[in-house]
Structures are given as structure tokens and as C-alpha cells.
Amino acid sequence: MSANSEDVFIRVVTLPDGVDLHARPAGQVVRAAGTQAAAVTLRAGAKEADAKSILQVLALGATGGTTVEVQTSGEGASAALDVISDLIENLT
Numbered sequence: 526m527s528a529n530s531e532d533v534f535i536r537v538v539t540l541p542d543g544v545d546l547h548a549r550p551a552g553q554v555v556r557a558a559g560t561q562a563a564a565v566t567l568r569a570g571a572k573e574a575d576a577k578s579i580l581q582v583l584a585l586g587a588t589g590g591t592t593v594e595v596q597t598s599g600e601g602a603s604a605a606l607d608v609i610s611d612l613i614e615n616l617t
Contacts, residue, residue: 533598534606538613539590546587550616555579557612561597563605568594576609 544550546569558565558576565576569591574581576595587593593613597605 532602534602535596536606536610537592537594538610539592540587542589544589544616551582555582557608561605562600563597563602564599565605565609566596
């Protein structure tokens with residue numbers, strides 16, 4: 526059974542302590558999101574970013590221990606949610 530392209534998936538993850546979402550980790554997230562067909566949005570506090578945009582991800586200003594909401598929609602949204610969530614939780 527295929528998922529409806531309108532399905533939206535959301536998961537809240539936490540950046541590991543001591544890992545800020547600065548250039549290298551943000552680049553990892555953006556590269557991973559770019560391989561996904563689904564739209565990927567990140568939210569940290571009151572800020573929101575398209576996970577495929579390095580400038581938007583950096584502008585989140587997320588620091589270690591921050592909770593990040595990962596939202597995916599469109600083709601492959603469920604798989605994209607797993608990929609991006611797992612990556613964020615395991616950044617070093």
C-alpha cells in the first residue's frame with residue numbers, strides 16, 4: 526500500500542549535547558535532505574527552516590540539547606523522516 530502524497534510525518538528529536546547545528550553538522554543535514562524526494566522542514570523554537578537550504582538551517586541557531594521538530598511530506602516522506610531524524614540524533 527503506498528502512502529498518500531499529502532501525508533505529513535512529524536518527529537521531535539534532540540541534538541546531542543555539545544553539538545551545535547553549525548556549518549559541518551548543518552551541511553550533513555542539508556546533504557541528506559537533498560537526497561530525499563520529500564519536503565523536509567525543521568523547527569527549533571519559533572524558527573523554521575527548509576532542511577534543503579544551508580542558510581535556513583544555519584539560521585535556526587540550534588545548539589546541543591535543543592529539541593528539533595522534523596516534518597516531512599510528499600513522496601517518500603516516512604523514509605525521509607527516519608533518515609533525517611536518525612542523522613540529527615547521531616550528529617557528532
